[in-house]
Amino acid sequence: MSRLAVVGAGSMGAQIAQQAALRGMDVKLHDQTDEQLRKAVESNRGHLNRRVEKGRLTARDAEAAAARVHTTTDLAEAVDRADLVIEAVFEDLGVKREIFAELDRLAPAAAVLASNSSTMAISKIADATRRPHACVNMHFFFPVLVMDLVEVVRxxxxxxxxVDRAMAMARAMGRTPVLINKEIDGFIVNRILHAATQEAYRLLDAGVARFEDIDTAVEKGLNWPMGPFRLGDFSGLDITYRARLHMFETTGDERYRPSPQLEAKVRAGKMGRKTGEGWYRYPKTDN
Ligand SMILES: NC(=O)c1ccc[n+]([C@@H]2O[C@H](COP(=O)([O-])OP(=O)(O)OC[C@H]3O[C@@H](n4cnc5c(N)ncnc54)[C@H](O)[C@@H]3O)[C@@H](O)[C@H]2O)c1
Known part of the structure; x- marks a missing residue:
């Protein structure tokens, strides 16, 4: 099974397609406009060129990998011969359901339809098709060209x-798949990250340690590349805050209540790297 189509050429879709092409697959990459496809190709070119500059890829292999990504704004052309389609469009249930209904109509009857959604379980999308048995989550991590893991959620x-075909596709793409047998909010990685981050905030709010020391403890003691506060600054504290608020409001569980200190940062507009300050300060040249 090697004919892959990727629908949505944003941050995730562009790199999912490029990663498969680096492993020798011919990939169709679809988005709504030529402009978006051009941006995706340009961004992938930049990543490939940097690998060539660092001596990690030959110019010839980079050229071949770029040429194996075939772009089209025509969804039918993108998927009509696909063995597996990965959807990576906006995180909007209505849009995803529409796309899956279209994919069901346009892709071969035997094709697997996968969603890269971080939060939407496939059962919320699959019933827009006549092949829910062939629908699955394949959750890649950003940046896909670097991050090895794929969570396959049935x-x-x-x-x-x-499930077997999704796992095999992830492996063929040079990625490590893990299988999640039950649909669960946050899958594995975001659940564990969330639990660790909540604990870090509890320690901070209780005055147990300064945020810098909690980060250092996690970085040096657990060997995580970034502690929870540094990571929050990197992804945006507004995003960290909203994820917690969403969990708290939907479950009513006190464990998920956002930290008052996190809330204060967001109210003050200190969202992390993107605003120049969060838990840490980021001089302009560093942004
Ligand atoms: N960004 C992340 O860190 C990350 C990580 C894992 C999973 N995800 C998931 O990946 C998906 C995409 O996220 P992203 O960050 O790449 O978003 P993005 O906004 O960068 O890209 C989405 C792309 O989908 C395209 N699109 C929208 N509607 C379309 C349609 N009807 N037909 C074709 N293309 C359409 C847009 O033009 C855009 O290029 C989401 O479901 C998100 O949950 C994102």
């Missing part, structure tokens, strides 16, 4: 064969 109707 829905209640996903068949064993679909």
């Amino acid at each position: 829905g209640p109707e996903t068949s064993d064969e679909t």
Whole structure:
């Protein structure tokens, strides 16, 4: 199985396609406009060129990998011969359901339809198709060209064969898949990250340690590349805050209540790197 189509050429889709092409696959990459496809190709070119400059890829292999990504604004042309389609469009349930209904109509009857959604379980999308058994989550991590993991999450109707094909595709792309047998908010990685981050905020709010020392403890003691506060600054404290607020409001569980100190940062407009200050300060040249 090697014919892959990727729908949505944003931050994730562009690199998912490029990663597969680096592993020798011919990939169709679809988005709504030529402009978006051009940006995706340009961004991938930049990544490939940097690898060539660092001596990690030959210019010839970079050229071949770039040429194996075939772009099109025509969805039918993108998927009509695909064995597996990965959807990576906006995180909007309505849009994803529309796309899956279209994919069901346009892709071969035997094709697997996968969603890269971080938060939407496949069962919320699969019933827009006549093949829920062939639908699955394949959750890649940003940046896909660097991050090795793919969480494959099966829905209640996903068949064993679909799971096997998704796992095999992830491996063929040079990525390490893990299988999640139950649909669960946050899958594995974001759940564990969330739990660790909440604990870090609890320690901070209780005055147990300064945020710098909690980061240092996690970085040096657990060997995580970034402690929770540094990582929050990197991804945006507004995003960290909203994720917690969402969990708290939907579950009513006190464990998820956002930290008052996190809330204060967000109210003060200190969102992290993107605003020049969060837990740490980022001089302009550093942004
Ligand atoms: N960014 C991340 O860190 C990350 C990590 C893991 C998973 N995800 C998931 O990946 C998906 C995409 O995220 P992203 O960050 O790449 O978003 P993005 O906004 O960068 O890209 C989305 C792309 O989808 C395209 N699109 C929208 N509607 C479309 C349609 N009807 N047909 C074709 N293309 C359409 C847009 O033009 C855009 O290029 C989301 O489901 C998100 O949850 C994101």
